[in-house]
Amino acid sequence: MISEQIYMQEVLKKAWQYQLRTYPNPAVGALLLYNNEILALEAHQKAGTSHAEVLAFISAYENMSQQKINFDRFDANKAHAFLYDLPKEFFSECILFVSLEPCSHVGKTPSCASLVAKLKPKKVIIGTLDPIQGHDGGIKRLEEQGIDVKVGVCEKEALELIEPFLIWQERAFVLFKIAQTSNGKIGGGYLSSKESLMHVHQLRAVCNKMLIGGNTVRVDRPTLDCRFSLNTLGGDMAPNIMIYSKADNFDRAIPLFSVEGREVEVVSRLDFKKPSFILVEGGEGMLKALQHDIDWxxxxxxxxxxxxxxxxxxxxxxxxxxxxxxxVDLLLWSKIIKK
Amino acid sequence: MISEQIYMQEVLKKAWQYQLRTYPNPAVGALLLYNNEILALEAHQKAGTSHAEVLAFISAYENMSQQKINFDRFDANKAHAFLYDLPKEFFSECILFVSLEPCSHVGKTPSCASLVAKLKPKKVIIGTLDPIQGHDGGIKRLEEQGIDVKVGVCEKEALELIEPFLIWQERAFVLFKIAQTSNGKIGGGYLSSKESLMHVHQLRAVCNKMLIGGNTVRVDRPTLDCRFSLNTLGGDMAPNIMIYSKADNFDRAIPLFSVEGREVEVVSRLDFKKPSFILVEGGEGMLKALQHDIDWxxxxxxxxxxxxxxxxxxxxxxxxxxxxxxxVDLLLWSKIIKK
Incomplete structure (x- = not known):
């Protein structure tokens, strides 16, 4: 067992905290080590904001300089510009751990591979290469700058972390969420902790659609917004709702239908072909109806x-x-084994 | 966040793998770091055998010298003697992490504090002090040798780890074991994995008594031995059995009663005053009957x-x-919150 694996496990653990919340981006974590001290441990939090490596460099800067930055660290353009302007050798004794190959393409944010190549830490340790064609090529840029690159530390776990990301490239990724007691009771008014509730709302805020059953609408008359997300990065939108029901006999006066900016559709047939992230909330009936469609x-x-x-x-x-x-709650992420 | 905490978390994680299996000793883990590489990560495995620190020093020796030792590392006397004979400076650049203060008293095994003082790593980082009077004093010996000692890294978690140990100093520690599906079903013939079965048998092998209900004996006609423990350290004994039942009308011909060296008693009243480790296996009935007595x-x-x-x-x-x-199984350790 070597320390590298332990650091990578910390990176993965951090990234799991933002699993799916980065949709449509993959969950990614990053850590910066200097003289055996962890200067920064960060994860990508939301699509369109700074990637994990960038947040790690910014935190490491603050740690090393003992100065706070005076701009929004989640603004990728500002963060990249700030880091590009640092003295050349600033991070040259650091080791960067990152769960996924730094991105080489320029999308909503500038290329992380170019940034890392410029900042030139002495070593970059990567969990797994980016499996998406066109997204790869990041390590080549690093190696061209003479950076020592190691790939494949905790690779299996690094690939498991991005499994949803790989699925939603091709088709819908379907997550079934359930709150239960430790002996498997549901729906008895068991409130998860405030923090778990916040987590659910954060998933709602990023999914393409929330899928619920007709009875949920008829009986529970829910709102299903994401008001407890409290995401300081902003941009939270109440999810669009897909009601799975043979009959369209709903009371349009309930709050569900009046949340601003939301679409509600009633469907009697489901199709998960379109690349997307579908969050299903429901009970036994929905779980049974969707058992062959649920991924996680x-x-x-x-x-x-x-x-x-x-x-x-x-x-x-x-x-x-x-x-x-x-x-106080346990979050247990599982993959459905399809027959 | 500092690396020290991450290393201590690894130590705790390792120690939890042997939680209760060290009875009547506490669960303890240890790690040796040299030049930022983990040379050894070990845990105390069984009372009467080498402590965590000793196993860590032995593994680290093998790692550094690239030579295998040729004696039983779990034989504490041999392990101590071997380590005492190493060149004086062998571990002088190492950092020792240990979840509990090294023991200062000589019991079934020699004092670890004396050994560590002799081996003189450059730093010793300790989770928590030994809370048992007469067991403390370990750090004093280290500091007398000029070793840099730091106490209290992940202290809360280090104390939680030894909570059973603290309880069985005073009275019986009562563990209720249950195997269930993730949605809370029990007893439907769900086999845990082979590895979980082994774990159960390892707990059976060390507990003072296994407590079961009368119906388990009447209906399931079990053996309740520890044949799958496969503990290479030996010394496994089928647990003594306490049957909690008003009536003593059991078929003495079932295997339960014929396991060699085992005592079986039938009791109609329970008493958990005596310092010990009681393992309860049962279903809903036993859980209900014992709900005020169960610790974990x-x-x-x-x-x-x-x-x-x-x-x-x-x-x-x-x-x-x-x-x-x-x-493939999830082991979830919980503490019962008493009203």
Missing amino acids: LLQYQTPILSCHNSNYEIDLKVKFMFQYKIS | LLQYQTPILSCHNSNYEIDLKVKFMFQYKIS
């Missing part, structure tokens, strides 16, 4: 055992992908 | 959702203490 399951397990009569009954095999605590 | 819950969650009609119904608050995967 996200369980929010509250630290409670309950005797409430509200089980969910389904036969599914899963693979536990990653788990961590948010506040 | 250990859930083996298999990566399955099932519609089997086998829920367990109880109202309990818990605190999730630690979670990790063993093979």
Whole structure:
């Protein structure tokens, strides 16, 4: 076991905190090491804002200079411009860990590979190469600058992290979210912690569509917005809603239908062909109806055992992908094993 | 965030793998760092065998010298003697991380504090001081040798790790083990992975008593030995069994009663006053009967959702203490929050 793997695991752990929230970008984490001290551990947080490497360099700058920057670090153009202007050798003794090959193309943000090549840390350690054609080529730029590049540290885990990203290149990535007690009870009014609620709303804020069942609308009369997202990066939009129902007999006066800027559609057939991120919230009925379409399951397990009569009954095999605590709750990300 | 904390988290993670299996000793982990490379990451595995620090020094020796030792590393006397004979400066550039203050007293094994003082790494970083009177004093010995000692890195987590140890100083520590699907189904013939089964048997092998309900004996006719423990350190004994039952009407011909060297008693009243480690295996009935006596819950969650009609119904608050995967299963350690 070597330290490199431990640092990369920290990078992956950080990136998982923003899993799916970076849609349509992949989740990426980055760490800067100097003289065996971690100067920065950051993750990409939201598409259109600074990438993980950039945030790590900015934090590292603040750490090394003991000076706070006076601009918005999530503004990629400003952050890149600031970093380009630093003295040439500023990061030359640092080691950069990043879970995914720095991007070589210029999209909503400037190229990270070019920036890293300019900043020239003494070593760049990468989890996995960017598997998307046209996005690759990042390490070539680094190597051209004589930077020592190592690829493949915790590669399996680095690939698992970006699995949703790979799926939504091709078709819809479908996440089923469920909140349950640790003994599997749902819907009994178990509130997840405030932090878990915030997390759900952050996913709602970035998905293309939220998919719910007709009964949810009829019985729960929900709003399904993302008011608790509290995303300081802004840009949160209440999700567009897709109601899966044979009948279109809904009370249009409930809040669901009056959230500003939102589209609500009622569909009797589902199609997941279009590249997108679909968030499904529902109970046993929706889980059963969609069991062959769901890619991943996200369980929010509250630290409670309950005797409430509200089980969910389904036969599914899963693979536990990653788990961590948010506040007192356990978040368990699983992949559905398709037959 | 500093690297020290990350290394200590690795130490804690390693120690949790042997949680309770070190009974009556505390779970302890240790790591040796040299020139930013992890030379060794070890945990105490079984009472009476080498402590975490000793295993770490032995592994580090092998790593640095590229030579395998030719004796049993778990034999504490041999391991101490070997380490005492190494050249004086062998570990002088190493940093030792250990989750608990090295022991100063001589018990079944020689004092680790004396050994570490002799080996004199340049720094010793400790999670928490030994809270047991008479066991403390370890750091004093190190500081007397001029070793730089730092205490309190990840202290809260280091204390949580040894909570069972603190409890069984005073009274019985009661662990309730349950195997369930991720949606809370039990007893439907869900086999945990081979590795989880091994883990259960390793706990059985060290507990003072296994506590089960009368119906388990009547209906399941189990053996309840620890044949899958496969503990290479040896010394595994099938656990003594305490059957909690009003009536003593059991078929003495079932394997449970014929395991060699085991005591089986039938009790109609329970008492957890005596310092010990009690492992409870059972279903809903036992969980309900013992809900006020259980200290910790250990859930083996298999990566399955099932519609089997086998829920367990109880109202309990818990605190999730630690979670990790063993093979495909999730092990979730929780503390029962007593009212």
